[in-house]
Amino acid sequence: MSDQVDWNRASPLPATRRTSPAPQPANLADLLERVLDKGLVIAGDIRINLLDIELLTIKIRLLIASVDKAREMGIDWWEHDPTLSSGERDLAGENKRLRERLHELEARSGP
Known part of the structure; x- marks a missing residue:
């Protein structure tokens, strides 16, 4: 019997022992979805x-996650920031108050 292997023929291994094909590289959308779903901290x-005297320290913390994942982790600062949250801005009420104030000032100034 010969121990030579014909590399041009199909693999002599049974189907159960064959290795699976190499994983395909993920595209950018899949990668972004995975990062937003799980979160990423840098x-x-x-x-x-x-001369052993600390002059400057900069601490960098970056979190990349979806809004749902951030809420799950207890991070929701954007909901309470009036410059970012439209819920905190009562533009109609503010507009009404400013119009009333303007009307009051015009009434004081006379004709």
Whole structure:
């Protein structure tokens, strides 16, 4: 019997022992969906020292996640920030108050 292998023929291994094909690279949309679903944290510190005296420290913290995932982690600062949350802005009420104030000032100033 010969121990030579004919590499041009199909693999002599049974189908159950064959390895699965190499995984295909994920496209950008799949990768972004996975990152937003699971979340990604990047953290780092930059320190500048001169003769063992700390002159500057910069702490960098970056979280990339979907809004749902962030809420799940207890992060919801954007809901309470009046510059970002439309719920905090009562534009109609503010407009009404300003019109009333304007009318009052015009009434005081006379004809």
